[in-house]
Amino acid sequence: MKKSLGASLAVGMAGLQFLAILLVVFSSYVTSERALIRHARDLLRDVGINTIEHSKGFLSPAQGAAELAAQLAQNRVIASHDTPVLEQLLFQQLKMAPQFAGLYYGREDGTFVMVMRSPDGRAEYRSKIISIENGKRRVELIWRDATFAEVGRQLDPTDTYDPRDRPWYVKACKERRTIWTDPYIFFSSQQPGITLAAPVLHENGRVRGAVGVDIEISMISEFLSRLNIGQHxxxxxxxxxxxxxxxxxxxxxxxxxxxxxLRFADIRELGDPIARAAFGPLALAGALPVQQETPSQFDYQGASYVSTIMPVISDKLPWTIAVYAPENDFTGVLKKNRTLNIWLAVLVAGLTGLIGLALADYIHRPVRAFAVRTALISQGELDPDAPLPRTYKELGRANDALVQQIVARRKTEREYGQTFNMSSRGMAQIQPDSGRFIRVNARICEMTGYSARDLTQMRLRDLFHPDDPTFVGAIFNTDDSDFAVNREIRCIRKDGSTIWITLNEILIRDEHGKPLHAVLTMDDITQNKRAETQILQLNRDLSHLARGKTMSQMAAGLAHELNQPLTAIAQNADTALLILNEQPDGPPPALHDLRTILAEIEGQSLRAGEIIRALRGFISKDEGGSTALDLAPLIEQTLRLVQAEATEARVGLQTLLDPDLPPVRGNRVQVAQVIVNLLRNAIEALAPDPAADRRVILRAARDGGMVRIAVEDTGPGIAPGINLFSQFETTKSDGMGLGLSICRSIVEANGGTLWHETLPGRGSRFLFTLPVHAHG
Structure with a gap:
């Protein structure tokens, strides 16, 4: 993007003013903000320390009262066994300490004296006395007013309370020191509280009982609600x-x-979402309580907060004081002042910008005139030798150099343009990033059928055949300065026809190595490609003819050579059968199997001769005679021929034949050869395959006027891209590519069709049909 000198001068002057003011404003803001944040953290720390001291001061009287009562009972200053006197002592202590919810003493024999603030409103205080006389347990409730006068009394036979089972009693007697329980919700008052207990010992160190104090800590929450920590x-x-x-x-x-x-809410479930965000992750990570004061900052719903967590109050009171406050409570006024200062800076920058704009216009006027003159010269509307207007000396020297460059460039462009437009080869310039045409000559338009206007709206890849890889565009950004493309590719003309072209392309870069555009040349080689294709086809046809003749000669030689030993085998087997049959009493029973074997040898040798003669006749274009065939015995004979190969390859053979299979019309030997070839292909496909299920299934069923025979296998199937029925194409490393082609020819010569189907999952299926024999 080109920038205006005048605008740059104006914006530069106003921008410098604006930046200077902002620098002062922000430096002042940053230092003030840091000071206020430090002040906020100090304030939070002071609040934490104040809360700790308040909690200690709130709970210290309870510890003193419990320890005093325990010492008095232990030193027999008061008769801890005298229930009325003990009740009155506990009443006086409860009355003097407003934070106490109740005081009580449990003895080792299970008796209990408790004075508490009455939860039912019947009187101000209520005593609970559990006594045991002659093995009988008695629970009595006494209500008293502030003067210790009795207001009411009743027995509670349903009460099963035993102080010796309570955690405060058990822990105090076990540790033999003053103990604090974890805070909990009192059952009677439903208020949060904590229990402090101290043991009472005999002179010999044995436990006599324990004194307990219940302290409501809801007053601590009231104290926290009165604290002023910022505004929020x-x-x-x-x-x-x-x-x-x-x-x-x-x-x-x-x-x-x-x-x-009722129980206390965990920090992770507290109804204060800000407190959860501040301290919940620490609790989840097991980092509470902390060992030292831990300040931090966090964000909640777009607002920034500061927080502080204090170490625990003491070993007896493992409580953590946590404080948080919004930063805005401390820095809000500063931020408002910063906004005002920024608007003032904008105003000052605007005024100075207007002044700078006027000054820049005066400085820029000669430069603008020089730019206009240069543009006119570049467009050819002004003679470069025209006198130069009044301007700066530096611009005058620049004008001389510019005029020389313009003259040289015009000459070069004229020469290049003539070469480009008059070239007998197709030429074009394209964009390096998108491959879009920038400029084309008439030859490209003639080759593609598009006009120059059409091509400038297209990309080079739009001309390519969809089956050819797209390579132009992405690779133009390579760092290789010698990048070039030279290849043959197909293009689609405007009328939809396909042509072959040679594409030569080079990338033009500027002095910094940045791609400017690509220059390409195109030549139509469609006629050359057609000639190459015709020559290649002729070579294939000649090769096929040579192979066909070789096969004919080989088949004729094999038939001639093999017929003689096969005839000898048949004659020998027939002579052996004749000898056996001429026995006066017939052949012995032990030789019946031999007779069967000789008959099989004779039959198979004759059949082998028939196969060889049929193969020779097929190669020599002799279609042979078609007769009515019964497929069931023919299929059985073919299975015997391939059974040895199947056993060696560990492949199971299975037949599924229609019981009402009609006779078909065809050449018996040729049909048998097709079935044998398909079965052997299936066995060979399964031989190297590690699949556990290795089966070949032969099916035969009537399909209208045809009988359909199918050979299925559970092998890996046929790889894509293989034309199975083309001559000299094979998937076997040692195959000639003639088997399926010959089979299709045999089936078609016998009036049927051969094709392949891919099974879902694994396996292949080859099928062929034969016409049903018509009786007549």
């Missing part, structure tokens, strides 16, 4: 197992299990 930031607390135990929206942390009980 949030903090949450995640337990070491991935449960979210505190969130600004307390309703999100509870969910129901499959059995209907």
């Amino acid at each position: 930031g949030r903090a949450l607390i995640i337990n070491h197992n991935g449960d979210v135990i505190a969130h600004p929206d307390a309703s999100l942390i509870k969910t129901r299990s499959a059995d209907g009980t």
